[in-house]
Amino acid sequence: MTALTEGSRPSARVSRRRRWLWSRQRWPFTVAALVLLAIALVWIYPLVWTAGASLKTQTGVFTTASNPFPATLHWENYVRAWRDAQFGEYLLNTFIVTIAVVAITVVRTAMAGYVIARFAFLGRKVLVAVLVLTLFVPTGYTIIPVVEVSNQLHLLNSRWGMILALSGAAHVAEILLYVGYFRGIPKELEEAAVVDGAGFLTVFFRVMLPLAMPVTATVTLLTFLATWNNFFLPLVFTFSRPDLRTVSVGMLAFAGENSTDWSGLAAAATISLLPIVLLFLFLQRYFIEGLSGAVKS
Amino acid sequence: MSEISARLAPAEARRSRAAGPPESGAGTAQRRRVRRRRRRRFELYIWLFLAPTLLLYGVYTLYPIVASYWYSMLDWNGFDAHGTFTGFSNYAAVLKDRYFWNSFKVTVLFTAVTVPVRVGLALVVAVVLNNRLMPLRRLLRTAFFLPVITTSAVVGIVMQMILDPSSGPLNLSMEKLGLIHHGVDYLGSSSNALWSVMGVYIWKWFGITLIYWLAALQTVPAELVEAARVDGASGVRVFRHVTVPVLKPFLVIITLLTLVDTLQVFDLLLSMTNGGPQFHTEVLEIYIYRFAFAASVPQLGYASAAAVLFGLFAAVITAMQVVGVRFSRRSARSGS
Numbered sequence: 001m002t003a004l005t006e007g008s009r010p011s012a013r014v015s016r017r018r019r020w021l022w023s024r025q026r027w028p029f030t031v032a033a034l035v036l037l038a039i040a041l042v043w044i045y046p047l048v049w050t051a052g053a054s055l056k057t058q059t060g061v062f063t064t065a066s067n068p069f070p071a072t073l074h075w076e077n078y079v080r081a082w083r084d085a086q087f088g089e090y091l092l093n094t095f096i097v098t099i100a101v102v103a104i105t106v107v108r109t110a111m112a113g114y115v116i117a118r119f120a121f122l123g124r125k126v127l128v129a130v131l132v133l134t135l136f137v138p139t140g141y142t143i144i145p146v147v148e149v150s151n152q153l154h155l156l157n158s159r160w161g162m163i164l165a166l167s168g169a170a171h172v173a174e175i176l177l178y179v180g181y182f183r184g185i186p187k188e189l190e191e192a193a194v195v196d197g198a199g200f201l202t203v204f205f206r207v208m209l210p211l212a213m214p215v216t217a218t219v220t221l222l223t224f225l226a227t228w229n230n231f232f233l234p235l236v237f238t239f240s241r242p243d244l245r246t247v248s249v250g251m252l253a254f255a256g257e258n259s260t261d262w263s264g265l266a267a268a269a270t271i272s273l274l275p276i277v278l279l280f281l282f283l284q285r286y287f288i289e290g291l292s293g294a295v296k297s
Numbered sequence: 298m299s300e301i302s303a304r305l306a307p308a309e310a311r312r313s314r315a316a317g318p319p320e321s322g323a324g325t326a327q328r329r330r331v332r333r334r335r336r337r338r339f340e341l342y343i344w345l346f347l348a349p350t351l352l353l354y355g356v357y358t359l360y361p362i363v364a365s366y367w368y369s370m371l372d373w374n375g376f377d378a379h380g381t382f383t384g385f386s387n388y389a390a391v392l393k394d395r396y397f398w399n400s401f402k403v404t405v406l407f408t409a410v411t412v413p414v415r416v417g418l419a420l421v422v423a424v425v426l427n428n429r430l431m432p433l434r435r436l437l438r439t440a441f442f443l444p445v446i447t448t449s450a451v452v453g454i455v456m457q458m459i460l461d462p463s464s465g466p467l468n469l470s471m472e473k474l475g476l477i478h479h480g481v482d483y484l485g486s487s488s489n490a491l492w493s494v495m496g497v498y499i500w501k502w503f504g505i506t507l508i509y510w511l512a513a514l515q516t517v518p519a520e521l522v523e524a525a526r527v528d529g530a531s532g533v534r535v536f537r538h539v540t541v542p543v544l545k546p547f548l549v550i551i552t553l554l555t556l557v558d559t560l561q562v563f564d565l566l567l568s569m570t571n572g573g574p575q576f577h578t579e580v581l582e583i584y585i586y587r588f589a590f591a592a593s594v595p596q597l598g599y600a601s602a603a604a605v606l607f608g609l610f611a612a613v614i615t616a617m618q619v620v621g622v623r624f625s626r627r628s629a630r631s632g633s
Contacts, residue, residue: 025430029428032431037433040437044440046455053458066466108349108350112347112350115346134358134359136557136618137362140563141608142361143589144361144585146357146361148368148375164353167353168358170354200342201342229450247448248450252450269451277443280443284439291509
């Protein structure tokens, strides 16, 4: 019904919208939007070009370089990237490493955050001070001892070693997020649970952790993003184990071996970027809220 | 941090005081015993909960921070089990190396150019996008943010193709438009390379600074803007007298967050230029990587000395961040 009545007067709707866009108050913003839209198209052009180049022929990439859209679709580049350049394997490695690191990091930062937020234990002040001091530690600073200690623990050329080292990176911001959130939850909730006979673990896993869902979502996404995109550590952990490479390391290796296979490289890049881009587009709100949290806190 | 414990301590005192007085005699003693037993069990759980963090963080963050200092005093190739102690000679050698100073200069220059550009441009775009009269705000925000979530190392390879002098789409498009007559060698020429990677870096991370500014603009009280409008203030005046004062403390925070970001450019630069041509884009992290991992005979002690110096540089910037945030918070509090 409504669709009919709306559909019967399309011209009225268009003109109303046009009036809305170009009203005296709005027209400067409409102009600004058009300008920014043009810039935004340039902005995403490299990514569009990559997706387009991944579907061109190996020579077509060079002859039609400035037009991002392929005339006919050539999926064989994906076969080459997936099978010959082993991006199928790399993608699986990246998924395994990322999911494991996210799981370990969420659990450990939530537990540490809860304890720091709620209990006075010996050395808490010191722990918090040390954590804050290491809020920002560049990988370039710690990487040599991390590799050496992993070597001594026989964890260097192994997937588990990579997972542990990535989970052991500071992740201080995540802990502080949990601390802040748990501190904001009224104590009465826990006390009520304790009166009902709940123990320490029940209180945490049944009451507090479910309440902290928004923080868990943020920490999950931020850790996922950081781990998926990580490069330095997976690079030095897989020097002698090419089969354990993640997509970021695999990309460098592929470019080193086949720098002229542009359509293959573009296909590999698309394989590497697509999962994280899709995740972002679906969960955009949470990504942006999580990242802007850094400013507000 | 003293703030945290100060806030918590009175709460505990209050609770124990509240529970204390009404009881008397044997009841209190028993209660106290029960509570002590419970606290001891809690203590166990507390350390159990901290254990994963203490273990992982200890091994992979704290130990490396401390061990770097020890490593930096060794002559060590990484193949032998142990290095030989050489005191501060690595530091002397690093500080004498003109390539170290080159990479230091590149790092500082990179930071000094990209941070103001990111912070300034992002503020302009954020102010425009924050206006409710603006059409397509969400779409535009998404587009500008998209490069942030992409993998730097992959983007580095992609950009090698995009910026290619002979068949890269950027050069070909510009030739078609008649802006240039022959391809510009963005990454291969020593006079262009650093500027080009700065451009790509700004493109890659602009979106995050934009999101920071948008978050900051959200804190501008809408009633205040409305009130100023009703009083007949123009858009520019509202911005100057209402928005700018609110944004000022955020300027410090956002600049410092952006600054800290900029120390981590390893992924993008290693994949895009590998520090070249002729070390023109070699930032400190690539310098460290070159001596520790890319050399046929690694010089772990020497690289660690460079890493410690880099760590100190990063620590100075982090300290600036902490001080800056404290300062801006205080001024925000006294201002409001």
